Amino acid sequence: MPPAIGPTRVWCITRTRPGKREECGELDVGNHNWRVEVLDGTLKASKSGSLSVSKQAANLFDVALTAWPVELEGGGLVFLQVHVWNHANSAISVKGFIEDEEGAVIKRIDGYEGRIPAKGYKNLTFTYNLAGVGNHTFKLFLDNYDGEPNGAGEEHWSNVAVEVKPMKGSELKQVGFDCNDPEFNWKGTEYKASLVCRAFIYNPTQNDISLNAVAVKEWHTDNTDFTNSLGPWVVVDYPDTIRSSETSTITFRNTAHTSLHTLEMDLFGVYASISLTYIISPQHGDDVHFTGYDTINIRQDDKDVVVDGGTQAILDFIGGEELVVAVRTKDALKTLPFVVQFFREAWGWIND
Structure with a gap:
């Protein structure tokens, strides 16, 4: 008789090479055979086995948090995916959050995102720019009551770790870039929204690098109305020094101005792509050019x-x-x- 995996029916497989990642799924009650094969043009190795799910899940729902990739050099973009399985015969609503290793909430889950169909599942994916050499642990919490870990309702936690390794190199590297979703508010005479983009710059060298200046060379959006609403100048904030084997943030700020008519007819709810090319001038060495890309969703109050x-x-x-x-x-x-x-x-x- 194959071994039973108990009341939970959620399984996860971790693939270590190439591109370490974790994948999750759900098994029905009954006996199951499994086989893992390692292929490189031809079959290199394999292993088989069996297991059984002995009874219906005791939990109303199950969750898992996965990340890809789980190894980065210098930092960069991580895809975090929330998996939720509903074992009940009716739809459920779950609420909660994902927090980083410092306990800061980086994503809240509720409303439509937390609605899980009867006997169904949902996968939610979002991106996060990760910086700083070391191990980073993300924690998912979900319940079917109020979204807070207070013992009310059925509660579930799931963790995933992502490792940022030192990057080798002789010059600065851009390891991430993102922009906020600008929200237009009434500011006395017109509608205004702040556009803030951040570049994450990693120093892979053995020496600290001092900066003379950071300047914007050019920027574009693929929405003419939003481009026309932006101011002619971009304000840049940058550190004086980027320490060896550390990541620093450079911030670019602009303000959009528009009328109610343009906001409602042409901008609200629109997705726009942004590209921004900038130049970093170190005190010693040649200028370094980078371009960051992101997609924003224009909002309103x-x-x-x-x-x-x-x-x-x-x-x-x-x-x-x-x-x-x-x-x-x-x-x-x-x-x-x-x-x-x-x-x-x-x-x-x-x-x-």
Whole structure:
């Protein structure tokens, strides 16, 4: 009789070479045969066995956290994947988070992402830029109650480790690049959003490298309306020195400006690709050129948009352009109680 694996039906296989990674799945109740083969053009080695799942899972659901790759040189982009299996005959909702080795939450899971169909499963994948030589452990927590590890509901933890190894080389290396999702907010006279991109630079040499300057050579987006909304200058923040075998962050900031019409018709919800080429000038040695790429999702503050858009429509009808200009901010709206009352009743979630 093959060995039983107990009440859980989740299995994971770790492949160590090439490109170390872990893959997970689920087994039905019953007997199962397995076989592992090592191939390099021809069969190099193999091993077979069997196991059984002795009974239905005792858990309502099971989880696993995997990462790829689990080994990096100098740092870089890691794909973290959350696996959730629902053993129940009805759909369930799970909530929780992923935290890094310092306990900082880097991803929250709830809402649609946490909805798991009956007798089904869901895989959630997102990326994370990892820097710093050493072992990094990520922890996943999920429950079916409130998303907090307080003993309420059925709770599950899963961990995965990623190792960042020193990188050999004689000059600086870009090991990661990302940008935030800009959110437009009403700023008195127009809608504004901050675009912040970060480059992660690793020093593989045996010496600290001091920087004279970091300058943007060129940047592009594939959305004309968003490009036109951005300011002409990019503000760059960079460290004075990048220590040997360490990773430092260079930050690029810009501000987008737009009207309500352009935001609603052309920008909100749009995905835009960004490329940014920059030059690092060390105190000793030649300039180094890098280009970073990322994709952003343009967002908006819905409360500002509802107040502004609704007021625009009503006041265009009752008062004309001069009255519209006078009451475009939420503070100014308080001078027109009937308009404020209308929006508070129609959209109760709008704050003062």
